[in-house]
Amino acid sequence: MTADTSTRPVRVRVCVVLVHDGRSFLIRRQRPAGLQLSLPDGPAxxxxxxxxAPRRELLEELGFDTAHLPAPPVLRFARDQETLRPGESAAFRCRHLLLAAHLPTGFHLAVAATEQDDPDQAPVIWVPAAAAACLRLSNEDPADRPEVRHEARRQALVAGCAETTGAVQNANR
Structure with a gap:
């Protein structure tokens, strides 16, 4: 890329995986293009x-406050993105952060049954974490390399299920 990006601001997006009893939750939206599954996410x-940022996103989307958890969500994956978008002369820069939190017994009951900040009130579904790790989620960039995308989700959903400690995986390749 030839554009000078050293002074462009880097936007930050957070995505949160909540795991309880080997299951993760997804928001199930019906859109004109079809079924859409996603994790709560949004810009900082x-x-x-x-x-x-992740605490606010979960409060907005699911009415769930991570401040009540015994441990805060753990950063499991970080990826920097730099893209030259059509019609723009400067590159768009974004840092994507994926966090995971284990919900102890009873805490999963505090997660809303529907998405709170969407007029459609899309349902929240709990799926086995291993199955969720294999799904194509709507809040993923289709330009991502599939092996990086899958590995990030696999680590957060499968390895992060029982243990929410560990090193951050960085995909700045």
Whole structure:
């Protein structure tokens, strides 16, 4: 890429995986293009720190406050994206952070049954984490390399199920 991106701001997007009893939750939306499954995600707001952004996203989308968990969500995957979009002369820069949190017994009951910040009130479904790791989720960039995308989700959903500690996997390749 020839555009100078050294002074362009880097946007941050957070995505959160909640896991309980070997299952992860997904938001199930019916769209004109068909069924859409996604994890709660969204951009960090201006001035928002890393722990605050996922907490706010889960509060907005699922009415769930991670402040009540015995341990905060753990960063499981980070990826930097730099893309030159059609019609723009400067590259778009974004850092994607995927966090995972294990919900102890009873905490999963506090997750809303429907998406709270969408007029459709899409249902929240709980699926086996191993099965969720194999799905194509709607909040993934189709330009991502599939092996990196799958490995990130596999680590967060499968390895992150029983244990929410460990090193961050970085896919800045």
């Amino acid at each position: 707001e201006h001035g928002e720190d890393a722990p605050t």
